[in-house]
Amino acid sequence: MGQAVSNAAILQAKLWYYQRISAMVLALCVSVHLIIIYIAVQDGLTANEILGRTRGNWAFALFYEIFVLACFVHAPIGLANILRENIQNAFLNRALPLLLAALILLLGTMAVVGVVWGQP
Amino acid sequence: MVSPYNYYMNQSILNVKVWRGTQDGGFVEYKVPRAANQTVLDVVTYIQRKLDPTLSYRFACRVGMCGSCAMTVNGKARWTCRTHVAKIADSDTLEIAPLDNLPIIKDLATDMTEFFDKMSKAVGYFKGEQTRHDDFAMVKPDSEERQLANAGIECIGCGVCYASCEVVSARESYLGPAALNRAWTLVNDERDSQQLDRLRAVAGDAGCHSCHTQGTCSERCPKQIEPTAGIAGLKKIVGRAAVMGSKWGKL
Numbered sequence: 001m002g003q004a005v006s007n008a009a010i011l012q013a014k015l016w017y018y019q020r021i022s023a024m025v026l027a028l029c030v031s032v033h034l035i036i037i038y039i040a041v042q043d044g045l046t047a048n049e050i051l052g053r054t055r056g057n058w059a060f061a062l063f064y065e066i067f068v069l070a071c072f073v074h075a076p077i078g079l080a081n082i083l084r085e086n087i088q089n090a091f092l093n094r095a096l097p098l099l100l101a102a103l104i105l106l107l108g109t110m111a112v113v114g115v116v117w118g119q120p
Numbered sequence: 121m122v123s124p125y126n127y128y129m130n131q132s133i134l135n136v137k138v139w140r141g142t143q144d145g146g147f148v149e150y151k152v153p154r155a156a157n158q159t160v161l162d163v164v165t166y167i168q169r170k171l172d173p174t175l176s177y178r179f180a181c182r183v184g185m186c187g188s189c190a191m192t193v194n195g196k197a198r199w200t201c202r203t204h205v206a207k208i209a210d211s212d213t214l215e216i217a218p219l220d221n222l223p224i225i226k227d228l229a230t231d232m233t234e235f236f237d238k239m240s241k242a243v244g245y246f247k248g249e250q251t252r253h254d255d256f257a258m259v260k261p262d263s264e265e266r267q268l269a270n271a272g273i274e275c276i277g278c279g280v281c282y283a284s285c286e287v288v289s290a291r292e293s294y295l296g297p298a299a300l301n302r303a304w305t306l307v308n309d310e311r312d313s314q315q316l317d318r319l320r321a322v323a324g325d326a327g328c329h330s331c332h333t334q335g336t337c338s339e340r341c342p343k344q345i346e347p348t349a350g351i352a353g354l355k356k357i358v359g360r361a362a363v364m365g366s367k368w369g370k371l
Contacts, residue, residue: 006320006323008324008325009320009323009324009325009326009327010320010323010324010362010371011324012323012324012325012329013323013324013329013358013359013361013362013371014359014362014363016329016355016359017359017360017362017363018363020356020359084325085290085291085330
């Protein structure tokens with residue numbers, strides 16, 4: 001029992017660490033993202049205009065995939081903490097963060113693929 | 121000539137609501153004459169000596185050293201022996217209740233067992249490896265660890281932080297600010313030999329990682345200690361030890 005509690009506690013400590021590191025990455029990504037938005041809207045916001053700049057741009061793809069991965073790590077850990085403090089349901093406490101993680105990874109990566117290799 | 125004491129005695133009456141009974145009890149109102157430099161503990165003592173000898177409360181040193189006399193005064197946990205009525209009384213009323221987050225024994229006295237047990241659970245005690253035959257351990261006064269330990273070492277165990285903590289209210293197993301602050305001072309004690317056990321004891325939901333960093337403990341600590349800062353230090357050192365290891369080994 002004592003060892004089991006300790007293992008759970010150490011997992012929580014690890015998750016805290018991963019969330020902290022991903023928060024640092026996010027802080028950087030959000031700042032860069034805001035600058036990109038500011039620059040991107042200078043010449044209008046049509047799909048053709050945006051895709052014209054993003055398509056085939058590997059740097060753009062790499063940056064936004066890192067952004068997606070940081071969200072994929074950060075948000076589900078936070079959701080799990082909130083759930084653990086507010087609802088007493090072992091299944092939901094595990095399932096909802098996993099679902100959120102899967103959605104962020106899938107939808108985020110699809111968005112990156114879409115703007116870099118998609119057709120207008 | 122009227123002495124200042126008598127002057128204030130005649131000046132006004134304080135309406136004091138005091139919690140009586142256990143968890144199901146309620147407030148009873150007493151009228152206490154105001155006096156110069158009167159502390160909240162003076163008020164409680166007056167009630168017990170002059171108005172109702174059955175009132176139970178706890179105190180010892182009366183000078184802010186022992187940590188016995190903490191109570192909830194006008195909704196906030198305070199050390200009553202060093203709290204002047206004039207500084208906190210809302211007009212002429214005062215409401216005195218036992219500390220929150222602890223079972224009430226009777227009236228203003230709470231059962232502090234859990235509070236002190238959690239200090240032990242957080243491995244909040246020193247254990248060295250040297251014996252009396254060894255030379256003195258040399259700890260540099262200006263080393264970073266010594267400075268960090270200094271910042272938290274003056275805790276008097278009054279329970280004000282524990283009673284003020286929202287996480288303690290919500291989560292029964294949470295060790296609380298005082299126990300974690302104690303653990304933090306020992307993490308910074310280079311002579312201590314049970315660091316990994318301590319890091320394991322303070323990890324996770326029952327330990328430092330469920331602190332919300334709200335800072336009420338730091339705001340109300342009568343000794344101006346900042347448990348929030350110590351807990352932040354623990355979070356970092358425990359998280360890092362779990363993922364990458366520490367100078368004492370991996371968790």
